[in-house]
Amino acid sequence: MTALLTVADMQVTIGPVTPLDGIGFTLDRGEILGLVGESGSGKSLTAMAIMGLLPLSGGRVSAGSIRFDGTELTSLGEDAYRQLRGKRIAFISQNPMTALDPLQTIGAQVDVIGTLHFGKSRAEARRRTLEVLTQLRIPEAAAICASYPHQLSGGMKQRIVIAMALAGEPDLIIADEPTTALDVTVQAQIIHLLAELVRERGMALLLITHDMGVVAQCCDRVAVLYAGRLAEAAAIDPLFAAPAHPYTQALIACIPRDDTRKGTLAGIPGTVPAVSAYPPGCRYHPRCPQAQDICRTTVPDSRPRPSGVVACHFPGPTNG
C-alpha cells in the first residue's frame, strides 16, 4: 500500500531562483511527520507547494512529484485543487493573530467550510461548527461564534483555526509552526490537542517546526531540511538515537536537557545561506565541523540509513 502523501524529488522555482530542490518524504494516515530546519530552510515553502498555493507568491513546482492519495497534485487543475483545500488537505498557519479575517465573525469563518465543501445550508453549517468547537472543548461555543477575532486570545484563535481545519474532516493537516506565536503555556496545549486529534481520527499531520523538542515529543518521523534540500529523514527513535547528518546532530545538541549546565546551551554558528547565495557542493559545508574537500564541490546523494535516508558524504554517528 502506498502512503497517503508522497513527495519525491520536488523542486520549487520562484522566478530566477530555485529555493527548494530534491525534497522527498512520505506521510501516512495516523502518522505525524515533523518537518524541521532553521528559518529559511524551505519548510513553509514545502507546505505551500503541497497546498498548491505557490502561484500566490509567483512560484511553481518545477520538477518532481507530489502524490496525495493516488492523485498527482503537481498536474492538478486549480478547480480540482480548490476542492481538496480546506476539505481533504487542511492548513493551520503560523500566526493565529493574523490568520482570521478581522471583519468577519468567528462563526461565519468556520461555517464557510460546511457551505463550500459539503453543500450545507447556513443553519446546518452552523450546527456543524458548534459541534466541532465543542469537540475541541471550546467553552461557550455559541458566544464564540458571534464574536470577532480581536475579542479572542491568541490561544483561542489558534483553536478556531484548528476547528476550521477539522470542519473539513481532512485526511491531511499541514500545520506551519502552529505554536510559535503563542505563550509557552498554551504551546504545549495546542500541540497535544493536535497530536491527540490525529491519533484519534486517523488523520496525517505534517508538523512544521524548528523545535526539536516538540518533534521528540510527538512526531513519528522527521524530515530535516537545510537550505532548501533534504538533509536527513528517518523514524523518530533511530534519528534521535543515531543522527547521521552533522546538521541533525547539531540540531539535537541544541535541545536543552535537564543536565544542561547554565551557560553551556549549544548553538550552531553561522546562519542558513540566502537562496541567491547557496554554496556549491553540500550546502551545509560552510557550517559543518566535519567538512572535507569533496563537501565543497560535490552535492551529496541521498543514501539509505537505518529507517530512512541521509544526504551526507560522511554520515555519522561514528564521526559525530
Added chain:
Amino acid sequence: MIGYAVRRLLMLVPVFLAVSVVIFLILHLIPGDPIDNLIRIGSSPAQREIIAQRYGLDRSLPEQYFIWLGNVLRGDLGTAIVGQRPVSTMILQALPYSLALGGAALLFSASLGILLGVIAAWKRDGWADQLIMGGVLLGSTMPTFWLGLLMILLFSVHLGWFPVSGARNWQSLVLPVLTIGLAGTALVARVTRVAMIEAQQRDFVMLLHAKGLPRWRIHLGHVLRHALTAVVTILALRIGWILGGAVTVEVVFARPGLGTLLIKALNQHDYPVVQASLLMLAMAVMLGTLLGDLIQAALDPRVRTAMS
C-alpha cells in the same frame, strides 16, 4: 452603534463652535468695509452711523459674534445686504442644486471608481490594470474647469447631446457631474486598487485560499471589504470638497448653487450670505466625516469595540 452615533454627533458640537468663530472672524479680517457698499458716495457720518446700527456693526466683535451665533442657532441667518432677502431663503434655494450635483458626482465617482479599482487589482499589472491606471493619471491631473470646458465643446457644441449651461432638467446635470466626478473616480479607483493589493498580502487571505475559497469570493467578499474602509475615509473627506469644490464647475456651467452664491456674495462684500454659505460648507464637511466614521464602524468591528 446608536450610542456611538450619538457620541460622535456630540463631539461635533465643539468643532462647530470653533468653525463658527473662524468663519465669523475671517470676514472681519479681510479688507473692505461692507458699509461702503450700502451707502451712497458722499453720505454724512451720521447716515453711516445709522446703517452701522441697523446691521449691528457698531457693537464690539464678541457681542456681534454672540448675536450672530444665537440667530444662526434659531435658524435666522440674517438678511442679505444686497437685495435685502432673508439669507436662509437664498441658501434653501441654492442647496438642492448643490446637493443634486454633489450627490450625483459622489455616487458616480464611488461606483465607477470602486469598480475600476477592483478590476485593476484583480488584473494587476495586466493590460486592463495599465489602461485603468493610465486613465486615472489623466483624470486626476486634468483641472476641473478645463475639463468642463472641453466637455462643453465636445458634448454640447459639437454633438449637441447635453445643454451648455443651466439646471432645468437632468440632462443639464450630466456634464457637471462628469466634470466633478472624473477626478473623484480617478482618486477612488487608485485608493481601491492600492488598498486591495495591500489587503491581498495579509496573512488571513492566504488562509482563505487554503480553505479552498474561489479567488473571486476572496476578492469580493473579504479583500474588497478591507479596501472599502480606506475608500470610505477618502469619500467622506470628499463630500465637503465636492460641495465647496463645485464652485468652479458651477461657474463654468452657469448653475445655481452654494458655490455660485458664495462667489457672488464675496464679490459684493455681502457678509451675512458669505458667512451662511461658508457655514453650510463647513457643516457639510463635518457631517461627511461623521457619515464616514459611521460607515467605518459598520464595516469594522474593531472600530466599534474601540469606541464603546
